[in-house]
Amino acid sequence: MREVFRHTIRNEGDQPLSCRLEPWGETFVIHPGAELVFSVSGRPDPPAIEAHWSGNGVVLYGTTGSVVHAFHGDREVGSGYEARA
Numbered sequence: 224m225r226e227v228f229r230h231t232i233r234n235e236g237d238q239p240l241s242c243r244l245e246p247w248g249e250t251f252v253i254h255p256g257a258e259l260v261f262s263v264s265g266r267p268d269p270p271a272i273e274a275h276w277s278g279n280g281v282v283l284y285g286t287t288g289s290v291v292h293a294f295h296g297d298r299e300v301g302s303g304y305e306a307r308a
Contacts, residue, residue, distance in 0.1 A: 226269040232281060233258035239305075241280035244291060249302035251293060256308030259300070265290040 234240040234253040242251040242259065253259055263270040266288030273284040285291045292299055295306045 226264075228263040228270045228272065230261045230263065230272050230274070230283070231258055232261070232274075232283075234306075236279070238279055243280070243282045244293070244302075245282055245284050247285070247291070247302075249293070251300070251302070252305040254305065254307045257295070257306040259304075259306050260294045262292045262294065263289050 232242055232253060234255050234257055237255050239255070240253040242253055243249070251259055261272060261283060263272045263285060267286060270289050271286055272289070272291065275282045275284070293304070294300065295304065
């Protein structure tokens, strides 16, 4: 059975946080007090995701062969979604 890795990005600041998922180019906005959970599966096993922070944003990089899904609570969300607390 393949493992699933979960990575939570929570905005504890007072300004919206930009979050981009690469190499897919999906973008999300995480408003203050909100969070998104990224579920990663596939290859390599166990899967991984890398986070690079800069200013008021973060870029997440999925590994080759990985499948990444974004969730706000228990709802799967897509590119352009704005997570609010």
